[in-house]
Amino acid sequence: MRHLVIVFGDQLNMDSAVFDDFDPGQDRVWMAERRGESEHVWSHKARTALFLAAMRHFAAGLRERGYPLDYTPIDAPGPDALLDLLDQAIASARPQRLLAVRPGEHRLRAGLRALADAHGLPYVERPDRHFLVSADEFSRWAKGKTQLRMEHFYRWMRRRHDILLDDGEPLGGQWNYDTQNRKSFGRQGPGWLPAPMPFAPDAITRSALDDVEAMFPDHPGETGAFDWPVTRDDALQALTDFLDHRLAAFGPWQDAMWTSEPWLYHARFSTSLNLRLISPAEVIEAALSRYRQGQADLASVEGFVRQVLGWREFVRGVYWLAPERLLASNALGARQALPAFYWTGQTDMRCLREVITQTLRIGYAHHIQRLMVTGNFALLLGVEPAQVHAWYLAIYVDAVEWVEAPNTLGMSQFADGGRMVSKPYAASGRYIERMSDYCEGCRYQPGKAAGEEACPFTTLYWDFLDRHRDRFRHHPRAALQWRSLDRLSESQLAAIRERAGRLRESWKA
Ligand code: FAD
Ligand code: SF4
Numbered sequence: 001m002r003h004l005v006i007v008f009g010d011q012l013n014m015d016s017a018v019f020d021d022f023d024p025g026q027d028r029v030w031m032a033e034r035r036g037e038s039e040h041v042w043s044h045k046a047r048t049a050l051f052l053a054a055m056r057h058f059a060a061g062l063r064e065r066g067y068p069l070d071y072t073p074i075d076a077p078g079p080d081a082l083l084d085l086l087d088q089a090i091a092s093a094r095p096q097r098l099l100a101v102r103p104g105e106h107r108l109r110a111g112l113r114a115l116a117d118a119h120g121l122p123y124v125e126r127p128d129r130h131f132l133v134s135a136d137e138f139s140r141w142a143k144g145k146t147q148l149r150m151e152h153f154y155r156w157m158r159r160r161h162d163i164l165l166d167d168g169e170p171l172g173g174q175w176n177y178d179t180q181n182r183k184s185f186g187r188q189g190p191g192w193l194p195a196p197m198p199f200a201p202d203a204i205t206r207s208a209l210d211d212v213e214a215m216f217p218d219h220p221g222e223t224g225a226f227d228w229p230v231t232r233d234d235a236l237q238a239l240t241d242f243l244d245h246r247l248a249a250f251g252p253w254q255d256a257m258w259t260s261e262p263w264l265y266h267a268r269f270s271t272s273l274n275l276r277l278i279s280p281a282e283v284i285e286a287a288l289s290r291y292r293q294g295q296a297d298l299a300s301v302e303g304f305v306r307q308v309l310g311w312r313e314f315v316r317g318v319y320w321l322a323p324e325r326l327l328a329s330n331a332l333g334a335r336q337a338l339p340a341f342y343w344t345g346q347t348d349m350r351c352l353r354e355v356i357t358q359t360l361r362i363g364y365a366h367h368i369q370r371l372m373v374t375g376n377f378a379l380l381l382g383v384e385p386a387q388v389h390a391w392y393l394a395i396y397v398d399a400v401e402w403v404e405a406p407n408t409l410g411m412s413q414f415a416d417g418g419r420m421v422s423k424p425y426a427a428s429g430r431y432i433e434r435m436s437d438y439c440e441g442c443r444y445q446p447g448k449a450a451g452e453e454a455c456p457f458t459t460l461y462w463d464f465l466d467r468h469r470d471r472f473r474h475h476p477r478a479a480l481q482w483r484s485l486d487r488l489s490e491s492q493l494a495a496i497r498e499r500a501g502r503l504r505e506s507w508k509a
Helices: 045-064 082-093 106-118 135-142 150-161 203-215 232-245 247-253 270-274 280-292 298-321 323-328 350-362 367-381 385-395 401-412 429-435 456-467 479-487 490-506
Strands: 003-006 027-032 069-072 097-101 123-126
Touching: 003 082, 027 045, 027 082, 045 069, 045 203, 069 082, 082 106, 097 106, 106 123, 135 298, 150 298, 232 247, 232 270, 232 280, 247 280, 247 298, 280 298, 298 323, 298 401, 323 385, 323 401, 350 367, 367 385, 367 401, 367 429, 367 456, 385 401, 429 456, 456 479, 456 490
Parallel strands: 003 027, 003 097, 027 069, 097 123
Antiparallel strands: none
């Protein structure tokens, strides 16, 4: 055998560079489902099912095209760890080379290299054409910068790819339409919402769902509502559905939250992008063409492009700069255990109950639910970042480490000490009250910081500012926020500290 071509579960694109010179006469594709991949974090059932369903569909496509394929299903005997199985496969196939594109986790990348060395084989990592900037190009962009700012990167990417520019300057005169894009629904609520197109499980997807229920019965989450796109055709339909029905309203409502409305105007295709069923280039071009046709305004299209061309490429670049350092980071010295209710949704805090219950049901929460509800709470409480990371990697259907870890550890938990965001995303219950209807009917009051009725977010917010006063009081971007502490009297602060201590005690594992 010439090449053993390794395709991981999040590399399901036929235009991958590993297939460029594929010769069915002397090359073989290797794919495997292993339970270890669902167990190194306690993976949501729907997350595992999504990977298995998409992999099985992709494998069926490879077979149809006549590609020789070694595919190991999850219930086949053999080692539980993916790399242990690959080790056996290399020993029996004895290829001349191992071929892959960079895996989505540094753990797998390091393991692949070690395996190749152990077998005395060259490991060839082909360029990854999915992304619009390579890890090496990002690293050159980042060189010499002590702080990495998405906004600077995004402008560089807009210019590099000539997107939404007019003679080198931003179309409409602004790089950023955030002032138009951060609306809440107000008391009247969102009104009628276009339900996203569902993808009913076919026989292959059913087999994945059944296997997951049989093999991981005690894992978190449900599979009953599973209706994710699992093939490229599905993903293209999901993209058109978003462009037809939600893109035009994406911008203004991207930060808003509402009870029992998980999707609102969100794209719902991070899974399709992360599995590589569709590419960021085609998603961006499709949105731009809707703008050119006058079907969506600049604020919405720019807001959307910013997420895919900006944030998505930025976090990947940040991850690959120093993955081990990022994973070990804990700049704020947070040590609290993750409260058990993150795995059950059983809490009297209505916002957390709503977001976590939704997440357990469908494996999805939108960005602000992740950042300002579950993430914000963990930050304010002072949960150990590694535990927060393990939860996010386990619980979201779109979670792959290159995208999950920088979002969780860098953006949401400030564990990297501000390498990728200028100040912590810390907010009191007032923010959640403004951006959602969660506080209505909650037993707590978002405006209160102390006393039994006080919103735990608000108590912990002031306590967070207090605990990290020395670090941030002279910080160029955060000082204003920290100065608000000066408005509190010593007795108010004492009451807040006392209640924060009791709250922390009550959620100790
Ligand atoms: P939309 O809100 O409609 O956005 C459109 C697209 O933009 C998304 O599909 C996604 O590909 C991209 N995008 C938007 N924001 C980001 C971002 N911050 N980073 C990367 N891409 C972005 N996204 C993941 O794909 N996997 C994760 O594991 C993940 N973990 C996260 C953890 C935390 C703590 C936070 C705050 C965010 C995380 N995100 C993650 C980013 C974001 O929440 C999801 O991409 C988004 O909610 C997916 O839903 P959507 O497709 O409806 O996206
Ligand atoms: Fe959440 Fe506080 Fe609002 Fe209750 S009052 S829903 S705990 S923010």
